[in-house]
Amino acid sequence: MIEIEDLHKHFGRVRALDGVSLTVGKGDVVCLIGPSGSGKSTLLRCVNFLEEPTAGVVRVDGRRVGYREGDGRRRHMSGRELARMRAEIGMVFQLFYLWPHRIALENVIEGLVTVKRMPVAEAAERGRALLAKVGLADKLEAYPEHLSGGQRQRVAIARALVMEPKVMLFDEPTSALDPELVGEVLAVMERVASEGMTMLVATHEMGFAKKVAHRVVFMDQGKIVEVGPPEALFARPQHDRTRRFLDKILV
């Protein structure tokens, strides 16, 4: 579902991504772990073209992201084409980025109404159902500022899910949450995974990775150091850098 081939991203002299290749199959849950600055966020942001790669190819469901295929030269997609592709790629951000001038329900259905041009009534039905599913049936009318961090993130997840994307990208979804709120968000993510969603998750929550991920990818300084099933990677890391990182993280 997601194919990343030899991806490079430079910010000036900083090499955020230094030749990353990864494949995420349909229904796979892949967790990206690694220290700050290792390139996890940058990688996710290249998948939906919030960052434009310096070199390399990203494909989602066979289609190249951000560029038109053909005749050798790289040509940008139009704004509309890119928007249409992005509608099939859901993203959840570390800082939620809910829209403060809309209530929870409106946040969730904004995409349906504006992008998919769905009638508001139909969108509202879907939005309500999804918010109930993430446990926020009683918070439909709440403005984001009246919600806890965990609630906001669940609204953000519902907002991404309601668009029925092919893949979901999670950029450290629980890193900004108080510890007691992390669990409710991870529970929602587990449920999404169990329903067969293809997920690429940058996270520090090793318990989640162990429980839900099919594969864990350890990144450091813009490169993939090691990939493997969680039990194997956590118990028997092959590389020294992986071991040193895990020693600091795993209790």
Added chain:
Amino acid sequence: MALDFSVVWKYLPILLQAAVMTVVLTAISQTIGTVCAFFLALARMSRRPWLRWPAGVYVWIVRGTPLLLHLFFVYYAAPAVGITLDAFPAAIIAMSASSAAYNAEIIRAGLEAVHRGQVEAALSVGMTYAQVVRRIVVPQAIRIIVPSYMGNAISHTKNSSLASVITVQELMLTAQMIYSSTYRAVEILTAAGAIYLVLTTCLTWLQFYLEQVTTYEARGLSARRRRRLLLDAPLPGLAA
């Protein structure tokens, strides 16, 4: 010399007529200025240097020099390029140019105050940039822009008095003409002051009203919005 306000009643119609000129002068130049300010703000925010730099220089010069100078400049410079300009059009041009510069910065600040993350979240959901601006950025920017914009509008109203120096028949010039023939400066100026105060107070009320209307959380949802969102309909039965 005792004060005699009967002069005011006698000349009130003339003063009010001049007040209309003040309002017209302010309203037209503020409208033109706002429209131009919008484009100027976009130019200032543009990634293209050939848009950004000229806009920046314009704002810098106009905001850095007195309106009085602009008025004289337009009025006296026009013949130099071969256009004969009446006082009123000259004042409109100068005041519009000034309004545009100040409001451009106000608009730009409002637009940039909307966090980039919200824009990214909107793009991620599949909105085009135009949709993001319309649905996400502008509604929030307006809330930030209103107080500064209205404050500037009030200043603009008072600054219209400067047009008197290039012979526009607005309130200040008319008041001067009246008391130069009646020698009742205190009374006439008090009356003129009162009229300015009425105008600015109306704008202040308008500002309060707009600030209220653009505050989303405190006011709750309108009945129509509730209905559209089916907020009062029973939740369909769902497995937990």
